Amino acid sequence: MTGAFYVTTPIYYVNAEPHIGHTYTTVVVDTLARYHRMAGEPTFFLTGTDEHGEKVAEVAEQRGETPTAVADRYSKAFRSTWDELGFSYDRFIRTTDPDHVAMVQLILQKVYDAGEIYFQEYEGLYCVGCERFLTERDMADGLCRDHDRAPERRKESNYFFRIAKHFNWLSDTIEKHPDFIRPPGFRKETLAMLREESGLGDLCISRPKDRLSWGIELPFDGDYVCYVWFDALINYLTAVGYPDGPDFERLWGAAEHVIGKDILKPHAIFWPILLRVIGAPLFRHLNVHGHWNVDKRKVSKSLGNMISPLAMKQRYGFDAFRYVLLRDMVFGLDANFTEAGLVARINADLANNLGNLVSRTLNMTARYSGGRVPQPGAPDDLENEIAEAAPRTAAQVDRHLRRCEVSRALEAIFGFLDGVNRYLETRAPWKAARDGGEEAKRLVSTSLYTACEALRVTALMIAPFLPATAPAILERLGIPGALEGARLPDDVARWGVLAPGTPTVKGPALFPRIEPPAEDA
């Protein structure tokens, strides 16, 4: 596993503060990036903001500001939030960055020169509410489906990108590479969109400046700006120096996009076609996740249920919050978030299972072994089982993460911890400690050593998921630097690394149990 790893979040549109949805995507990508770094793969993690388009121009207009000022403010909100949450991104890109603007124009020109863009005047039904032309499918009984108002007849000229003629090979590609778009539900949905009857046609990629000026100008016609999706998708190339930057070839071939299901179409259809047209290889995988509902309702500004990640960090600690996000959404399906559910999950997994295991192990080490890692005796079957379960678990984590199945990866790790708790129950060192005989002493030392080792490898395995917790555990085990240079999954198979005699620290509860919130009447 020495290949590179290039992983991206979508760029977030600058019309709202970061909420649970943006946070989830970014947490997943951060976890993948951390994992692949620990797997020894040169990794590049890209996130950023999408800043052009009508919505931003509108907000600026309303407040008497420039679009630039509005974009700056929101972009900073994202960036400072991501920084405070400790995300390990390598670049925070903005679609207003000069290198990106230049890249978009370079690519537009390239596509234009290739004859893949045509100019067309058309007359159609325009909905003022949507600020776009409607097709028959957008209407019901002659009214706009979304705004319930009659569209007006308008004439406009625009540039179109010939995408329809590419649907066949794209379909074939998706058929031949079953995991190109995953999980499979979204692959099927994409194939359905590509079938003729879906009515998907060529893509309008321009907006006349008199309608919208906040965008990147078309290099071949100064009266138009570029349609936002065209602008936005290209950020993935800008960041790796298309077409001949030093890292381009290495990174681009390993590109993994992570998106929410709402932006499937641009990523699954427009993007591969654009890449093909400019002669760039396709990305490796498009990983599509579902949406979080909050208290069984859609996340929306008007409901005020956006869930601020900073508030969650303050209340529960960010490791705990990110654990719940990663654990409680099956990648690809929708999930429901409630604060009661979050507390239940934190208590069951982080406090009772992991936290308490750390606590009991280190407490016994303090009591029965003078606060030092004991010298183990010869391992027996039970010890061997734990030592063998560890690399087996690490292999499962590896397999799951390479498929983007983050919740499954965590299930595997916490299953391993269940086993360690059971192991302690069976060995019951606290009983043997009362006995005091030679054999009993050996049992205490061996079982505590095994538990400490199990915690050590657990810390390695959870590091990508709980980046603050992992070093905290290792510090208590007396090996604060153990994460440096650690390799996953291989190092988990190296059992017996912890040196007997190493001083340990019990410390306060890693994840204190949280009182469940009062039930609403």
Place this chain on the structure above:
RNA sequence: GGCGGUGUAGCUCAGUCGGUUAGAGCGGCGGCUUCAUAAGCCGUAGGUCGUUGGUUCGAGUCCAACCACCGCUACCA
């Protein structure tokens, strides 16, 4: 309207190529234990596998229709 997804124990979900008495975690209940964050361990809970009708020796697992919820339908992760 079109397309797609989901529907399995109170909750969140597994269920590979169809095959003996449908599984896990959480919660609940009973017991054990006391090293530990009233944590841990053991046992248990009987859910018409959305509905109906098919294919089959046999279907949660394939087919059809229907119902419910959700999503997309060109700027909400």
